[in-house]
Amino acid sequence: MQDTQRQPVDAQRAELVFSDSQALSLGVELELQLVNTRDCDLTRAASDLLPVIARRKHPGDIKPEITESMIELSTSIHTRHDALLAELREIRTVIVESADRLNVLVAGGGAHPFQHWRERHIYDTPRFKHVSELYGYLAKQFTVFGQHVHLGCPDGDTAMYLLHAFGRYVPHFVALAGSSPYYQAVDTAFDSSRLSAVNAFPLSGRAPFVLRWDDFVGHFERMRSMGVVESMKDFYWDIRPKPEFGTIELRICDTPLTVERAAAITAYAQAIGRYLLVERPHALSEDLYLPYTYNRFQAARFGLDGELIDPYTRARVPLADDIRATLAAIKVHGRELEADAGLAHIAAMLDEGNDARWMRQAYTASGSLADLVFQQAARWRGEAR
Numbered sequence: 001m002q003d004t005q006r007q008p009v010d011a012q013r014a015e016l017v018f019s020d021s022q023a024l025s026l027g028v029e030l031e032l033q034l035v036n037t038r039d040c041d042l043t044r045a046a047s048d049l050l051p052v053i054a055r056r057k058h059p060g061d062i063k064p065e066i067t068e069s070m071i072e073l074s075t076s077i078h079t080r081h082d083a084l085l086a087e088l089r090e091i092r093t094v095i096v097e098s099a100d101r102l103n104v105l106v107a108g109g110g111a112h113p114f115q116h117w118r119e120r121h122i123y124d125t126p127r128f129k130h131v132s133e134l135y136g137y138l139a140k141q142f143t144v145f146g147q148h149v150h151l152g153c154p155d156g157d158t159a160m161y162l163l164h165a166f167g168r169y170v171p172h173f174v175a176l177a178g179s180s181p182y183y184q185a186v187d188t189a190f191d192s193s194r195l196s197a198v199n200a201f202p203l204s205g206r207a208p209f210v211l212r213w214d215d216f217v218g219h220f221e222r223m224r225s226m227g228v229v230e231s232m233k234d235f236y237w238d239i240r241p242k243p244e245f246g247t248i249e250l251r252i253c254d255t256p257l258t259v260e261r262a263a264a265i266t267a268y269a270q271a272i273g274r275y276l277l278v279e280r281p282h283a284l285s286e287d288l289y290l291p292y293t294y295n296r297f298q299a300a301r302f303g304l305d306g307e308l309i310d311p312y313t314r315a316r317v318p319l320a321d322d323i324r325a326t327l328a329a330i331k332v333h334g335r336e337l338e339a340d341a342g343l344a345h346i347a348a349m350l351d352e353g354n355d356a357r358w359m360r361q362a363y364t365a366s367g368s369l370a371d372l373v374f375q376q377a378a379r380w381r382g383e384a385r
Contacts, residue, residue: 156213267342
């Protein structure tokens with residue numbers, strides 16, 4: 001998303017300095033749905049809700065997103081799954097109790113099942129209004145909801161290595177987090193329809209294959225000199241570097257229906273990151289991306305029932321089997337990170353299914369998309385349904 005004014009040259013240069021951070025430290029962002037209690041459609045509530053939240057003490061940050069039917073929470077920095085989960089639960093409680101005061105429901109899920117994008121209202125900030133002017137109807141269609149995972153990197157070169165090494169595992173996260181099977185009141189046949197909305201933006205997809213931070217800065221500067229981008233926020237890549245935080249940011253997950261699943265997916269990313277940094281299992285090359293789009297589609301379309309083409313062996317394997325093999329490979333790293341509980345949650349999903357499966361089962365049982373959203377809100381607040 002572009003800024004409304006060009007940054008001063010000094011600010012531009014500062015933006016590209018990669019801040020050092022503790023390797024594999026964690027941060028999470030979750031975009032959430034604001035829903036009315038009458039018919040469970042999205043509601044224009046962010047401007048009213050955020051001041052109520054601001055009067056309560058809470059960790060992390062809670063802020064607006066591009067339309068009035070969304071808010072975003074972000075955690076502080078963590079190193080352990082249990083502490084991250086505890087903070088997510090605390091933030092959730094503050095959001096839910098504040099929303100209750102306004103008779104508003106809060107829900108996870110990658111897309112609202114039946115909202116109409118033309119009814120959305122852009123949140124009143126200069127940046128969001130500029131995005132709306134630039135992208136037209138795509139800005140309102142971007143009322144979709146994702147989980148972003150930040151992994152700390154000690155330097156820019158490490159960030160670029162991890163960014164590309166994670167490319168092989170992108171389908172895992174798409175499938176595990178899939179929670180947007182319904183869109184515009186239709187079963188899309190996708191587990192993650194949300195990714196199609198992201199794909200519409202011109203700077204989505206994958207980052208260019210460069211392995212040194214200085215080379216990436218050169219690429220960015222050339223893009224900026226042509227007026228294609230103004231800041232790192234203009235890139236909608238599946239994984240992008242965030243130099244001001246000293247992280248890479250995984251952006252391919254739908255928002256899960258529970259904070260427990262969001263924390264488990266983050267723990268899985270952290271354990272894979274440690275495996276990649278400690279063992280360096282693969283030599284990286286542009287060939288990593290030959291099956292990338294196909295694998296990403298398989299995960300979005302079929303979820304855990306999809307297949308994956310291993311870019312290194314070129315073997316076709318069931319995606320769920322590849323996740324099982326990865327869990328075995330990273331087990332020792334999960335133990336070192338004290339992430340066993342999070343990885344156990346991921347393992348259980350391979351039998352129980354992802355949130356998209358639950359949503360289809362819930363809709364089949366009730367026959368009502370409004371009731372489905374009501375149940376999503378109950379799951380978000382920690383009520384078993």
